[in-house]
Amino acid sequence: MIFNVYGDAWFRARRVIYAFAATICALSCALAPPPAESSLRQPDEAELLLRGYRDLVDAYRRGDPAARTRVVQWRQQDVLRLIGRLSTIRSRLPSDGYEPGVFAWSIRLLEVATLVNIELAADDGLPRYQRDFALSVARHFLDLVSQGEPRPAAEPLTRAIVDVLQQSLKVEDLRSYLPRAVRQFPTSRELLLSLGSFHELIASQRLAAAREQRLVPRDTDEALRDAEQAYRQALALAPRFDPARIRLGRVLYRQRRYDEARKQLQAVSVALPSAQDGYLREVFAAAVEEATGQWKAAIAAYDRAAAICSTCQVAQFGLARAYASLGDAERSRTILQAALQASAEQSDPWVVYDYAQAPMFPSLFAELKQSLCTSR
Amino acid sequence: MHIPVGCLSLLVGCLVLQAQSPAQTGRPRFVASADAVGIDVLVTDARGPVRGLTSSDFRLSDNGIRQTVTVVSATDLPLMVSLVVDTSESVAGPILPRLTAAARTLLGKLTPQDRVTVLTAADVVASSAIAPSGAAVDGLQHLTAAGGTRLFDAVWAALQMINVPPSSTPQRAMLVVFSDGRDTTSWFDADVARAQLDRSQAVVFAVSVPPLQLDPASASEWSRAARLPDLKFLQSLTDASGGRLFLARGQKELSSALDGALADMRSRYVLYYQPSGVTREGFHTVDVSVNRRHAQVRARRGYAVQ
Numbered sequence: 081m082i083f084n085v086y087g088d089a090w091f092r093a094r095r096v097i098y099a100f101a102a103t104i105c106a107l108s109c110a111l112a113p114p115p116a117e118s119s120l121r122q123p124d125e126a127e128l129l130l131r132g133y134r135d136l137v138d139a140y141r142r143g144d145p146a147a148r149t150r151v152v153q154w155r156q157q158d159v160l161r162l163i164g165r166l167s168t169i170r171s172r173l174p175s176d177g178y179e180p181g182v183f184a185w186s187i188r189l190l191e192v193a194t195l196v197n198i199e200l201a202a203d204d205g206l207p208r209y210q211r212d213f214a215l216s217v218a219r220h221f222l223d224l225v226s227q228g229e230p231r232p233a234a235e236p237l238t239r240a241i242v243d244v245l246q247q248s249l250k251v252e253d254l255r256s257y258l259p260r261a262v263r264q265f266p267t268s269r270e271l272l273l274s275l276g277s278f279h280e281l282i283a284s285q286r287l288a289a290a291r292e293q294r295l296v297p298r299d300t301d302e303a304l305r306d307a308e309q310a311y312r313q314a315l316a317l318a319p320r321f322d323p324a325r326i327r328l329g330r331v332l333y334r335q336r337r338y339d340e341a342r343k344q345l346q347a348v349s350v351a352l353p354s355a356q357d358g359y360l361r362e363v364f365a366a367a368v369e370e371a372t373g374q375w376k377a378a379i380a381a382y383d384r385a386a387a388i389c390s391t392c393q394v395a396q397f398g399l400a401r402a403y404a405s406l407g408d409a410e411r412s413r414t415i416l417q418a419a420l421q422a423s424a425e426q427s428d429p430w431v432v433y434d435y436a437q438a439p440m441f442p443s444l445f446a447e448l449k450q451s452l453c454t455s456r
Numbered sequence: 457m458h459i460p461v462g463c464l465s466l467l468v469g470c471l472v473l474q475a476q477s478p479a480q481t482g483r484p485r486f487v488a489s490a491d492a493v494g495i496d497v498l499v500t501d502a503r504g505p506v507r508g509l510t511s512s513d514f515r516l517s518d519n520g521i522r523q524t525v526t527v528v529s530a531t532d533l534p535l536m537v538s539l540v541v542d543t544s545e546s547v548a549g550p551i552l553p554r555l556t557a558a559a560r561t562l563l564g565k566l567t568p569q570d571r572v573t574v575l576t577a578a579d580v581v582a583s584s585a586i587a588p589s590g591a592a593v594d595g596l597q598h599l600t601a602a603g604g605t606r607l608f609d610a611v612w613a614a615l616q617m618i619n620v621p622p623s624s625t626p627q628r629a630m631l632v633v634f635s636d637g638r639d640t641t642s643w644f645d646a647d648v649a650r651a652q653l654d655r656s657q658a659v660v661f662a663v664s665v666p667p668l669q670l671d672p673a674s675a676s677e678w679s680r681a682a683r684l685p686d687l688k689f690l691q692s693l694t695d696a697s698g699g700r701l702f703l704a705r706g707q708k709e710l711s712s713a714l715d716g717a718l719a720d721m722r723s724r725y726v727l728y729y730q731p732s733g734v735t736r737e738g739f740h741t742v743d744v745s746v747n748r749r750h751a752q753v754r755a756r757r758g759y760a761v762q
Binding site (some may be wrong): 363393394397398400401404405407409412413416417419420421422423424426427428430431434 | 582603609648
């Protein structure tokens with residue numbers, strides 16, 4: 081089944097991808113020739129801390145369970161001290177007394193450590209407070225990475241943090257983090273997509289975490305307009321960026337601009353890179369037809385969605401309702417009865433629509449591996 | 457007037473009404489035929505349900521036009537029960553076992569003639585049992601709480617499935633929703649589920665328990681929670697169908713709420729009538745009253761014909 085990987089199973093799969101990518105990356109880094117630290121005459125406290133942390137991280141990446149425990153239990157005050165020292169190193173020029181090699185590997189270590197902590201933050205097996213701490217450390221490390229000259233890994237690492245914030249439903253954090261990230265990387269279509277989907281999430285008022293954190297918008301239409309703007313910016317940067325166009329279609333539908341929505345959804349490439357995108361395009365198109373009373377067109381769109389994913393419930397429910405609306409109650413019930421036999425693993429891509437950018441992540445980790453292990 | 461159950465076969469389940477030849481105005485209107493509408497009615501006074509009422513005691517109007525009704529005591533008719541059990545993450549911990557225990561208690565009190573459908577509502581809406589009441593209990597044994605809640609979708613599906621085709625055995629429909637009322641991931645919105653209720657005969661009962669963050673012992677907190685927007689959807693279903701919303705703080709209250717729901721269903725009357733003098737399509741507002749002083753009538757507010 082095409083979408084078995086989504087839902088809980090998909091989240092687990094992502095953890096594996098995280099772990100695999102980061103492990104390969106760290107091993108590659110560990111196998112690289114040692115940097116110029118041997119030329120240090122008098123390692124200072126920051127460097128010693130760095131080395132200790134690097135050893136821990138390397139051992140962790142090699143799968144040493146003791147090292148994992150130590151990384152997880154790394155005392156908050158030690159990490160804060162390390163961040164302080166790294167900040168000092170990062171703010172100095174190599175001519176201030178640090179060897180260029182030390183400077184380079186400290187930045188590389190920061191990037192790897194950011195990734196390690198993102199992985200910890202996304203690890204469902206850890207207690208919540210440890211995950212939160214790891215996320216906080218990752219953000220601090222990434223701030224240091226992002227200082228000074230631009231680093232290629234900074235943008236994908238930022239996206240990875242956005243991903244963890246989305247998965248953890250930290251909507252309050254996202255509200256401040258995402259606009260800042262977009263300002264920092266204004267040409268990142270993926271971050272613009274995340275920003276748009278965040279506005280959609282707020283507009284939907286369905287996510288309990290958003291309501292509990294009192295992020296219900298004063299004006300839903302305004303939130304939808306913000307989402308529309310972000311998607312249009314992403315499409316201005318990359319007109320063939322189909323996830324943004326599909327979401328733009330959805331946002332226009334929610335604003336009852338059905339003709340515009342239909343136009344955007346029809347403009348999406350026929351051959352989409354992801355089955356999930358294709359499925360969402362069809363069910364969104366069906367919703368537009370339903371809203372305008374075009375039940376036969378809605379059935380055609382739901383049928384196309386069902387052809388992409390035969391066990392996905394949204395398409396089946398949509399078909400059942402459309403047939404009922406056309407007066408074919410028997411067919412409606414037959415479809416519905418079959419759809420209700422679904423197992424818990426057959427989650428529909430729609431259920432994570434509000435808070436996940438599922439198609440992005442495999443390529444995101446490939447990018448991270450590339451940027452952390454082969455580029456300077 | 458009471459009529460034998462066997463004579464009702466043409467009357468039950470006929471909310472989807474056949475159009476007759478258009479009236480002179482050009483708009484189709486109901487005329488005398490076998491088409492009928494069944495309205496579940498509960499009449500209570502200070503002592504509880506009022507029994508022994510006959511057709512002459514009721515006054516029913518459909519879109520303001522008085523109708524002639526035939527009354528059947530609900531105790532004569534088997535129940536088609538649909539349970540929607542929220543199995544999302546929001547009911548994880550002690551809530552789900554309490555909900556399922558209460559649901560099992562309810563199922564245990566049904567008769568062999570009653571039939572049960574159990575739907576679970578999480579990221580996937582699934583039917584765990586469609587069976588005589590005894591067999592449906594098995595479907596509640598191994599439920600786990602995870603994921604989001606497709607509550608609107610589940611209610612829509614339950615209402616769609618509960619409208620069984622007319623059969624030779626007259627039935628009444630009862631939907632019981634066990635949920636904190638919070639929907640997160642439905643495809644349909646609340647209005648779609650509510651519109652489906654208008655096309656259904658079902659009487660809806662909703663049983664909600666306090667969110668985890670509230671102290672169940674604190675009446676004031678629970679009272680505040682009862683005003684949470686989450687409960688508005690459940691409240692709208694129960695109000696529109698003539699059912700009830702139960703807010704249960706503990707297991708005892710939960711069980712007593714379900715006893716109350718079942719007692720409600722067993723103490724009702726079904727008012728059948730062939731609508732006349734009203735336009736067929738659209739929403740029909742139904743108003744029911746009874747000629748008993750201080751009696752209160754609980755009935756659905758109307759129904760829709762496509």
